[in-house]
Amino acid sequence: MEQAIEKTGPITALGAMSGTSLDGVDAAIVVTDGVTIDRFGATAYKSYSAAERAVLASALGHWQGPEVDAATAVIEHVHRAVLEGFPEADVIGFHGQTLAHAPHTRGTLQVGDGAWLATALDRPVVWDFRTADVEMGGEGAPLAPFFHFACAKYIGATRPLAFLNLGGVGNLTYVDPSFDQPEAAGALLAFDTGPANAPMNDLVQARLGLPYDRDGQIAREGSVEKSALDRFLAEPYFARIPPKSLDRNDFSQMMDHVGDLQNADAAATLTAMSAAAVREGLRYCPQTPTQLLVTGGGRNNPVLMEMLRSTLACPVKPVEDVGLDGDMLEAQAFAYLSVRVARGLPTSCPGTTGVRTPVAGGTISYPNAAAVAVHNR
Numbered sequence: 001m002e003q004a005i006e007k008t009g010p011i012t013a014l015g016a017m018s019g020t021s022l023d024g025v026d027a028a029i030v031v032t033d034g035v036t037i038d039r040f041g042a043t044a045y046k047s048y049s050a051a052e053r054a055v056l057a058s059a060l061g062h063w064q065g066p067e068v069d070a071a072t073a074v075i076e077h078v079h080r081a082v083l084e085g086f087p088e089a090d091v092i093g094f095h096g097q098t099l100a101h102a103p104h105t106r107g108t109l110q111v112g113d114g115a116w117l118a119t120a121l122d123r124p125v126v127w128d129f130r131t132a133d134v135e136m137g138g139e140g141a142p143l144a145p146f147f148h149f150a151c152a153k154y155i156g157a158t159r160p161l162a163f164l165n166l167g168g169v170g171n172l173t174y175v176d177p178s179f180d181q182p183e184a185a186g187a188l189l190a191f192d193t194g195p196a197n198a199p200m201n202d203l204v205q206a207r208l209g210l211p212y213d214r215d216g217q218i219a220r221e222g223s224v225e226k227s228a229l230d231r232f233l234a235e236p237y238f239a240r241i242p243p244k245s246l247d248r249n250d251f252s253q254m255m256d257h258v259g260d261l262q263n264a265d266a267a268a269t270l271t272a273m274s275a276a277a278v279r280e281g282l283r284y285c286p287q288t289p290t291q292l293l294v295t296g297g298g299r300n301n302p303v304l305m306e307m308l309r310s311t312l313a314c315p316v317k318p319v320e321d322v323g324l325d326g327d328m329l330e331a332q333a334f335a336y337l338s339v340r341v342a343r344g345l346p347t348s349c350p351g352t353t354g355v356r357t358p359v360a361g362g363t364i365s366y367p368n369a370a371a372v373a374v375h376n377r
């Protein structure tokens with residue numbers, strides 16, 4: 001039976017994302033036909049309680065077992081609570097929570113059962129966005145780039161630009177908006193740049209019991225230890241040709257590089273490492289982007305933004321400067337991608353994940369019905 005979400009024309013899609021920082025669930029409406037963004041709609045955010053966050057944190061890096069089951073229950077419960085506040089949604093794009101990501105060995109794991117959510121919310125749910133890409137030889141991440149392409153069109157960009165997400169991990173999308181289709185060779189290049197906020201958060205959590213270095217207050221008082229920065233930049237990841245992706249804790253050994261430094265110098269050095277990773281990544285872009293539009297929580301860290309501005313050859317701006325919402329871009333991405341999946345449009349391509357051919361990755365679950373895998377191979 002063909003559903004409204006599979007027909008042509010714009011529909012109201014609701015996206016939900018729980019990122020690597022484990023802070024909470026973002027939800028956002030996008031009205032789209034899966035190609036053009038008509039408009040952005042309401043948003044919501046629900047923070048995890050300390051107990052919920054602890055359950056999620058202890059499941060990171062696990063592929064199965066009781067920790068995974070407990071994290072799954074938290075993800076389903078909190079998403080249901082946030083998403084039932086959007087009765088206008090025709091479809092829900094549910095990313096879930098990444099617990100483990102090793103695309104070339106064990107695969108990728110996002111928990112939360114979209115089939116259960118579809119029945120709980122009485123709405124079609126598109127989910128498990130990354131598995132098909134990984135099965136087709138891709139990195140399974142990043143997936144926001146096809147949405148970034150649509151955003152570039154939405155803001156009327158005509159010359160190459162880049163989006164930089166500074167979450168726990170950083171990811172960069174180079175967009176050439178002169179192309180008509182995101183999957184066209186040369187339209188997109190995307191990859192994870194390296195660690196962004198995760199090591200800084202881990203440092204201040206371990207040493208000071210703080211969730212993050214608010215406004216870079218600690219890093220601002222310190223100096224960058226050049227030898228530690230050089231050791232970090234010698235990591236083989238930076239020499240790898242993109243596309244490439246990371247798990248949250250792939251760079252947890254960064255803490256060793258700053259282990260001997262006092263708090264402010266350690267924070268300053270980790271902040272400089274995040275900025276330097278972006279500079280290394282930009283070297284792989286076909287040309288210097290005309291602007292770097294920064295999204296994700298790291299754009300609120302003025303020390304990190306200053307370091308980016310002083311080290312990069314292009315203007316660095318928060319996405320708010322072009323009218324986008326940097327707290328919601330990832331949730332909006334999964335709203336947009338859900339419509340593409342429902343309509344069989346690709347969500348990744350060789351330039352974004354290294355997948356062999358463009359893939360529409362995802363599973364559609366209808367209320368009270370079996371899931372339908374729509375991976376087009």
Ligand SMILES: Nc1ncnc2c1ncn2[C@@H]1O[C@H](COP(=O)(O)OP(=O)(O)OP(=O)(O)O)[C@@H](O)[C@H]1O
Binds near residue numbers: 022165197201300
């Ligand atoms: N005012 C601020 N000053 C410094 N850092 C900040 C500030 N606001 C947010 N952050 C950083 O941003 C992080 C949250 O970023 P974000 O919500 O984009 O992550 P995420 O979506 O969970 O991650 P990912 O994109 O990797 O999945 C916080 O953990 C913190 O490190």
Ligand SMILES: CC(=O)N[C@H]1[C@@H]2OC[C@@H](O2)[C@@H](O)[C@@H]1O[C@H](C)C(=O)O
Binds near residue numbers: 019020101108142171
């Ligand atoms: C495997 C996974 O969940 N990766 C996330 C993570 O968080 C940031 C970066 O690493 C990016 O690759 C991705 O998320 C965004 C939403 C993406 O897929 O575009």
